[in-house]
Amino acid sequence: MSVIDIKNLTKDYGDQKGIFDISFFANAGETVGFLGANGAGKTTTIRHLMGFIKPDRGCSEIFGMDCFRRAADIQKRIGYLPGEIAFMDHMSGMDFIRFMAEMKQMKDLGYAGELIDYLELDPKVKLKKMSKGMKQKIALVVAFMQDAPVLILDEPTSGLDPLMQNKFVEMIKEEQRKGKTILMSSHIFEEIENTCDRIVMIKNGKIVADENMEKIRTERSKHYEITFSDERSAKMFQGKYPGSKRSCNTVCFLMKGNTMELLRELNRYEVEDINARHQTLEEVFLQYYGGERV
Numbered sequence: 001m002s003v004i005d006i007k008n009l010t011k012d013y014g015d016q017k018g019i020f021d022i023s024f025f026a027n028a029g030e031t032v033g034f035l036g037a038n039g040a041g042k043t044t045t046i047r048h049l050m051g052f053i054k055p056d057r058g059c060s061e062i063f064g065m066d067c068f069r070r071a072a073d074i075q076k077r078i079g080y081l082p083g084e085i086a087f088m089d090h091m092s093g094m095d096f097i098r099f100m101a102e103m104k105q106m107k108d109l110g111y112a113g114e115l116i117d118y119l120e121l122d123p124k125v126k127l128k129k130m131s132k133g134m135k136q137k138i139a140l141v142v143a144f145m146q147d148a149p150v151l152i153l154d155e156p157t158s159g160l161d162p163l164m165q166n167k168f169v170e171m172i173k174e175e176q177r178k179g180k181t182i183l184m185s186s187h188i189f190e191e192i193e194n195t196c197d198r199i200v201m202i203k204n205g206k207i208v209a210d211e212n213m214e215k216i217r218t219e220r221s222k223h224y225e226i227t228f229s230d231e232r233s234a235k236m237f238q239g240k241y242p243g244s245k246r247s248c249n250t251v252c253f254l255m256k257g258n259t260m261e262l263l264r265e266l267n268r269y270e271v272e273d274i275n276a277r278h279q280t281l282e283e284v285f286l287q288y289y290g291g292e293r294v
């Protein structure tokens, strides 16, 4: 059953800006990565889901409720992390967390306390004195603290250092174990690769890909970089692998399967070095969806 359902959603800001005829869903317990470059339309879509924007056409639903008409009901049931956080600067982090807890009619702040400790956050500091990363941690606490069944996270790791990004990935894995439905926007492939079941890609306000992560993982090729002892061998080898690229003695190419055949071929040359790795998610998308970066 789909928990989040977006159907033909359109918001036209003019000048080809906005989102156009967007449809996708997130099933119960699924983590969907919503990937796109700056200005692609991620925040606009997410703000529709939160009921902040009235669509020009189409609709979005969460738990079968129309996101715009039932905004108040929906917001209560969603852990939301906004892309840009409008903080009350005079408050301390803890004041803000309490304020948000009251808005959500939460009584127990026990889980919020656990999250504060986990994220190594000092919530006594005034918001106006907090760095971007500290504010992002506050936003994460607010999004996760009510243990909501649905999490909608707009660029959740923005401003976090690598250590905290790893901690965030662990937080997501814990939520997945609890069966949460998660929609998470990002322009960072690695973040999505490590956490999501499915990837929806948006470009210039339109959905250009909707792929199962497992399918991408099994279908991706390996990237080989082979350095030969001399340029002549590199040229001969390159001739047998159309599509490969050569620079001096080194040949690079993508290949799926057929490792034995490759080893037999390499056996005929003097090889100095072999480097093999899986294609990154970014490379897979560039291969399938055109040469432009997302």
Ligand SMILES: Nc1ncnc2c1ncn2[C@@H]1O[C@H](COP(=O)(O)OP(=O)(O)OP(=O)(O)O)[C@@H](O)[C@H]1O
Pocket (backbone or CB within 6 Å): 013, 017, 018, 036, 037, 038, 039, 040, 041, 042, 043, 044, 045, 083, 187
């Ligand atoms: N209220 C608005 N009025 C006019 N144009 C808008 C409005 N909100 C967004 N846009 C435009 O719509 C497009 C999509 O913006 P959106 O914020 O959804 O992108 P995004 O994918 O979230 O980008 P980013 O990664 O930079 O946050 C952009 O060109 C933006 O300038």
